[in-house]
Amino acid sequence: MSGFIVLVVVATITASVAAEDDYVLRATCDNKMTVYVDGMEQQVDGLSDWRKESQIPLPSDFKVLAIKCEDVGGKVGVLASAHNDAGEDVLVTDGSWSCSKEEEEGWTEPGFRESSDTWEAGDVIGKHGVSPWSKIGQISDDANWIWTKNWKAWETVYCRYATPPINTLRATCDNKMTV
DSSP states (O other): OOOOOOOOEEEEEEOOOOTTSOEEEEEEEESEEEEEETTEEEOOTTTTOTTSOEEEEEOTTOSEEEEEEEOOSSOOEEEEEEEOTTSOEEEESSTTSEEESSOOTTTTSTTOOOOTTTOEEOEEEEETTOTTTOOOTTOOTTOEEEEOSSTTSOSEEEEEEEOOOOOEEEEEESSOOOO
């Protein structure tokens, strides 16, 4: 009796950014800012002074960056950028962010689903450097001041940036596999 063996290999390959290198988030908001990374509040100096950037370590494998900004009068806005070790922008505040005037449970966490009734694309007020703010720290020149669309009507906004989902390949093979 002749026999043969069939070997089945199941491989999971996940494409992601290497987690060993962290980014630096540089952010401010007019006036008081609270920053969350994947649901965890970040404690750093300068969160209540819009004239200065706050620098916050940001893991390169983060899923959600969330900023609550409270205005206490005058102009409003959230301004932020994250940079890798080479100083290149990996994200800036722009229309790819989502903003809401309502705080919803879990809004700072991965897996939160934004409702179209409450959340909208961040409305660009102006480029970094625009009056009355001028340039602030080392925040990217490509960053924009953002808020909700009716930006004069709200004293507090909740803005978030969620990284695009990571694609996973699952495969089986009974002979030879090249991926």
